[in-house]
Amino acid sequence: MSNRIYVAIDTPDLARAQALAQKVRHHVGGLKLGLEFFCAHGATGVREMAHIGLPIFLDLKLHDIPNTVAKAVQSLGPLAPAILTVHASGGRAMLEDAKAAAPAGTKVVAVTMLTSLDASDLSDTGVIGSPADHVRRLADLAAEAGVDGIVCSGEEVAAVKKAWPKGFFVVPGVRPADGVIGDQKRVVTPRAAVDAGASILVIGRPITQAEDPDAAARAIAATL
Numbered sequence: 054m055s056n057r058i059y060v061a062i063d064t065p066d067l068a069r070a071q072a073l074a075q076k077v078r079h080h081v082g083g084l085k086l087g088l089e090f091f092c093a094h095g096a097t098g099v100r101e102m103a104h105i106g107l108p109i110f111l112d113l114k115l116h117d118i119p120n121t122v123a124k125a126v127q128s129l130g131p132l133a134p135a136i137l138t139v140h141a142s143g144g145r146a147m148l149e150d151a152k153a154a155a156p157a158g159t160k161v162v163a164v165t166m167l168t169s170l171d172a173s174d175l176s177d178t179g180v181i182g183s184p185a186d187h188v189r190r191l192a193d194l195a196a197e198a199g200v201d202g203i204v205c206s207g208e209e210v211a212a213v214k215k216a217w218p219k220g221f222f223v224v225p226g227v228r229p230a231d232g233v234i235g236d237q238k239r240v241v242t243p244r245a246a247v248d249a250g251a252s253i254l255v256i257g258r259p260i261t262q263a264e265d266p267d268a269a270a271r272a273i274a275a276t277l
């Protein structure tokens with residue numbers, strides 16, 4: 054399979070985003086643009102980044118009533134992202150309507166439980182059960198609603214893939230064995246994520262904050 058690494062270009066600085074993407078473009082499979090970038094540059098910035106020639110993953114984690122999310126997905130349609138995120142906890146109708154509003158070539162994936170959360174955070178939000186149970190429940194909902202896959206941590210992906218073999222599994226919270234974990238809590242190595250069944254890996258700071266981002270991307274890609 055082609056390179057599974059989508060590098061998270063998390064910066065509000067367009068010139069820096071372009072420079073980073075140019076540096077790593079030969080050792081990643083795509084560019085992930087999230088809220089930090091999109092709030093600063095919107096659709097124009099996404100088009101600028103698309104000129105680099107890699108697939109674009111728009112990680113906007115949409116979460117609202119079904120009509121609002123569907124209209125937002127429609128508005129993003131001309132950007133033709135390869136992947137677009139919504140929150141699974143928005144519910145069945147929201148997921149169905151998001152998928153129906155997306156262009157045919159866009160994978161709609163549902164965020165289950167953020168990788169920055171652990172069991173204790175989950176319990177603080179009033180959810181009973183383990184992260185594995187919670188992710189599994191939301192993955193079942195996402196599959197039933199007809200979206201293409203989910204975002205989850207590398208700790209849950211194997212179990213979910215068993216129940217949804219054709220699902221598309223996006224795994225952030227990925228760190229090389231000696232990597233700085235930062236605000237992530239459910240973390241696995243790139244190799245472990247792929248072995249567990251990740252379709253793609255989202256990797257930000259281990260690449261973008263490295264002294265030599267291209268060398269960092271190359272080193273991670275070599276472990277896969």
Ligand SMILES: O=c1ccn([C@@H]2O[C@H](COP(=O)(O)O)[C@@H](O)[C@H]2O)c(=O)[nH]1
Pocket residue numbers: 061063087112164166167168169204205225226227237255256257258259
């Ligand atoms: O559960 C989630 C969903 C999305 N993300 C995003 O992935 C990257 C991770 O960046 P790192 O620097 O590698 O931690 C970031 O853009 C998040 O918004 C996530 O981490 N977890």
